[in-house]
Amino acid sequence: MLAIDAPPGQGKTHQPFVHYRCLCSSPGSSATASTKSSSSSIHDHEADSTAAGTSSAADMNIDNTAASSSSPAPSSAGALIVRASPTSHESLFSEHHNPRSTEEIFASGNSSDEHGSMSLSRLYFCDSCGEIRCPKCTQDEIVCYYCPNCLFDVPTASVKSEKHKCSRNCFECPICQNTLSVVSDDPDVSLYTPGMTTAAGQYHLSCNMCQWNSNEIGMTFDKPTGLAVQLQKAEDGLPDVKEFGRLKDHLEKYFRVHGLKQGLPSSLLSSIQSGTLQSLRYVSSTNHKAQQSDDIAHYTPAVQVVEDTENLEKLMSITSLDETTSMKQRLLQLQNQTYSTQRLQPQRIHLRIKKSRRCRSCRHILVNPEQKAQATRFKINLVALNQLPNITIAHIQPMIVQTVSTVILRFTNPRQEEAHVSLEAGDGANPNHGVRILSENFTIAPFNEVWEYEVGTLTAPPGQAQEDVYDKTANSTSIMLYITPVAPGEVKIPLFVTFSFKARKLQTETGSPKLPSQLVLSGAAGRDSMPPAPEVEYVDKKVSFWTVIGFGDAVPTLSS
Amino acid sequence: MALPLSKIRDLSFKTSIYGIEERIVLDIGSCYLKCGFSGEARPRHFLSMFLSEEALDDYLGLNAISEQHVGHECGESCNLRSNQNCRGINPYEYAELYQLDMMRKNSSGQTEQERLQILEERLADYLNDVYFKYLLTDPKQRKVIICESPLAPIALKESIAKVLFEKLQVPSVSFTPNHLLALLTTGTATGLVIDCGHLETTVLPIYSSRPLMPFIRTTPRAGKFLSTHLKQLLKEKCPISLVDNPTDLRIIPEGMLTSAFLETIKTRLLFASPLIINARDNIGEDEMNNNYRDVSTSTEVNVEVWLHEEQARGKLAIPGWIRERASECLFNGDEDAESLTDVILETVSKVPSDLRRPMISSLLLIGGTAQLPNLQNRLLQEIRRSLQTNKRWKALSGLADAVRFLDDFTPAEASLAAAAAAATSTSAAGLGASSSSPMDVDPETSAPPRTTTRDKDPRKKKKDQPKKVYQSSGKVFMPNCRGWIGGSLVGSLKSSGPELLRENFTGTVPDWSTFTVVSASSGLYSSQSTSSSSTGLHQQQQQPLHSEGTLAASALSISY
Secondary structure: OOOOOOOOOOOOOOOOEEEEEOOOOOOOHHHHHHHHHHHHHHHHHHHHHHHOOOOOOOOOOOOHHHHHOOOOOOOOOOOOOOEOOOOOOOOHHHHHHOOOOHHHHHHHOOOOOOOOEEOHHHOEEEOOOOEEEOHHHEEEEEEEEEOOOOOOEEOHHHHOOOOOEOOOOOEEOOOOOOEEEEEEOOOOOOOOOOOOOOOOOOEEEEEOOOOOEHHHHOOOEOOOOOHHHHHHHHHHOOHHHHHHHHHHHHHHHHHHHHHHOOHHHHHHHHHHHOOOOHHHHHHHOOOOHHHHHHOOOOOOOOOOEOOOOHHHHHHHOOOEHHHEOOHHHHHOOOOOOOOEHHHOOOEEOEOEEEEEEEEOOOOOEEEEEOOOOOOOOEEEEOEHHHOOOEEEEEEEOOEEOOOOEEEEEEEEOOOOOOEEEEEEEOOOOOOOOEEEEOOOEEEEOOOOHHHHHOOOOOOOOOOOOOOOOOEEEOOEEEEEEEEEOOOOEEEEEEEEEEEEEEEEOOOOOOOOOOOHHHOOOOHHHHOOOOOOOOOOOEEEEEEEEEEEEEEEEEEOOOOO | OOOOHHHHHHHHHOOOOOOOOOOEEEEEOOOEEEEEEOOOOOOOEEEEOOOOHHHHHHHHOOOOOOOOOOOOOOOOOOOHHHHHHHHOOOOOOOOOOOOOOOOOOOOOOOOHHHHHHHHHHHHHHHHHHHHHHHOOOOOOOOOEEEEEOOOOOHHHHHHHHHHHHHHOOOOEEEEEEHHHHHHHOOOOOOEEEEEEOOOOEEEEEEEOOEEOHHHOEEEOOOHHHHHHHHHHHHHHHOOEEEOOOOOOEEOOOHHHOOHHHHHHHHHHHOOOOOOOEOOOOOOOHHHHHHHHHHHOOOOOEEEEEEEOOOOEEEEEEEOHHHHHHHHHHHOOOOOOOOOHHHHHHHHHHHOOHHHHHHHHOOEEEEOHHHHOOOHHHHHHHHHHHHHHHOHHHHHHHHHHHHOOEOOOOOHHHHHHHHHHHHHOOOOHHHHHHOOOOOOOEOOOOOOOOOHHHOOOOHHHHHHHOOOOOOOOOEOOOOOOOHHHHHHHHHHHOOOOOOEEEHHHOOOOOOOOOOHHHHHHOOHHHHHHHHHHHOOOOOHHHHHHHHHOHHHHHHHHHHHO
């Protein structure tokens, strides 16, 4: 009757998650569209809710400290998805950005629809706008090019001519796309020395993964270096390149003649006035003088390529799928897209880029890596993880319809200032599950590097334990929620979070985005634990945003 | 002139080092996206909207399946909603980027607005990848040329323009008709272009670089149709046997026949049979299939699959006759969906009579489905046969000897090639001869299908006749890339269709079918006319816009 003991993997189960919502994606129109889609998705949930129910084991303990490290590693236990919606803050120095009022934000994101929501690790927090930014409302810019295999920086000047591929000795296997290595036929020659004479064609490429070897296609090299140049030359000498060049010359002549010929357009126009379609009219007037010069002159191709009919015969007699190339292999070799695995060629490895990212509305840079390929540090790193409270589900009970379940949410403060959080459950969800928040207002202690070394529970600093919270450790506070699911299916609730803290006031009036406390270098290095100088002025800053929190699937009551 | 023209030309063609002269050429199909730089002979990347090959291997193979984010490499902009909607319930399903009827409500009840939103999100994802992962170039610097199908939904074009302008901020976009671009890659501007893609096949006559829009004809017999037919055949004719117990046969589970699975079979195993079998009028489908089976000389292919429900390995045996005859559905038409042959001949019969011969003697087959081995030769035979035997085309029967594809050889060349091939003769002849079966094999058309083009090594041939003047370049470009290559050609000549600048983008795009809309914003073109009027490509579309837009539109609507 109940599918509680259905084997895992059967049916679709929903994992608990915490998503922050970025309101950039259609705050207004999504309200209507999202209601619809969420109701249809509820439909799906009902259909497989019988098979659900197993997901919410009690050990949904997502560790907070792991999530607060700078790498956005999704927890394997269940994705934490926190969706950031518009956040506003009423700090003095950013008034000219017209932050949206809290009420406005509340109205726009009050829905459990996940559209536009993401886990916190994906999001950025723009300081000057005081809003959460998702990848969609940021803009990428290229910082530098490098080869992912040899990690060499490629100067911009040569990127284009090398066709965005590595010009060193980096190749990928045509069969399995793994990295190839240059090997010698002679096992004794481990290192190539320039002075040494070697047998011609002694070197070849070999794949350690699938054992492919470039000898198979008759590709050998005399030297172990400079192979990329040879390969690129071969690629550029293919018939399609020659033919393309010829075509370009040919059409260029044609276009040039046309550019000079002024009479043509008027003749076209007159044909339209006669009421027939211009092209038809034009075509049928065969003795029109323009016709001769109008059509493209006779073309003689530069090359002639014969279709490979062997292909067909081979294809008729294959017995296994592996004898033909897969679409992926074929599409890496666009000049002939061969069916035959014998004709696949090794490819040079494609370059990658480092990107910086800007806020689309205020144009400030949110993330800017260092220019060297091998460096992993960031010059600017305004990721949301370092600036907004990180919400995780610390404990969860299985959701059962019409039964109260207890959930514990843990809020972690990544900032070095004490933060106040107030919560409000949204009522725009569909279905609207019963939610009771036990402590709606609470504080979180500031982040302090010391915490990272302390093991065990730490009570809140003295004098602050009066709040009615579930638990308070280090820089995190846990609170309790009572959830009463009203319908089977996935339980998702919108939760409105207002987060306020004292930020150091900027010296300049223009409001540069780089608050010292938020200019965070990657790793903990940037978090200078130096106590702020007493003369620094503080301003209250308030950030509000929506989150969507999912608690897995609710199962029908046992009585039903 | 101070400089000889050729010098000037060389200068203007020189690719700049930091090259922002080169434009981005995009050919966005419903299943594959081709992208690259103008002036290059082949697209840089050919991206699939199917599952990643790895995921497909998992599926066919035996690996445990992780359900998260299958099908695309989970970029930062991955979000749950678009994933769910793209793939439906089955994580192994992909979805075409768009449908031709995307303006209508579809079966899953999505409204037009929702679908457009999904389309935009997907486009934004793909195009972001195109720029920052594949082409590695700054979108703000380069103009964009889009190879558009003339019948693509305008909403699609608008979405593409919107994403390019608003998200990526490209300076300008020009839509250029795919058929014309493809035709230019043969060096001529007159011909009948058959674009056999995924959703539909469109046949468009082009005379002297003017697309004769009123005569465009379409049929749904294309890639998707073939997939559906293949699915049916596999379900009915190909049971799965368990590896452990070969006598235990199962019907293929519906869930296994995903589009990606079908695409794999289609692209790796199918081909068009070189042999025509005449269907008698009253022959049943089953009987026909038996005929196919009897005459087939192709081998059976075993595909290993994983049966989820049984948790066992299975073997799917795809018989040779399915491999060679699945594509038969493209040649057998009915009232709802005309066959390829009929739709081509219908177009030919509708064009002005003095154009029939030029059209039918310069056919050009492009599009993804045209990659099916032997499809073009088979189509040629079918057209000839229809002209000779089908009463419907009696009026055209005189043209039978003129039928020729532009990338096939002229008869003279063919005989030369045949002579060359005679030396290296292969088993091809055996193919035609082995068919002594109860059906009536058309002796004339089944004569060794284009044995003429058999030639093992094109390079060898070139050496034999170094001074030869070619008439046709043969299969130097792949049919699925031709449109893109044309775009690259036109882009390298600094011309293209009417350019739409970012500053002028208001949400609408120019389209030949909406002249009135365009003429309202014709100021846009006049600013561009200097650059594009020199092309001669679009005068017939562009010029009327200024003065006679509505008239032309009404002419069009009448002719429909």
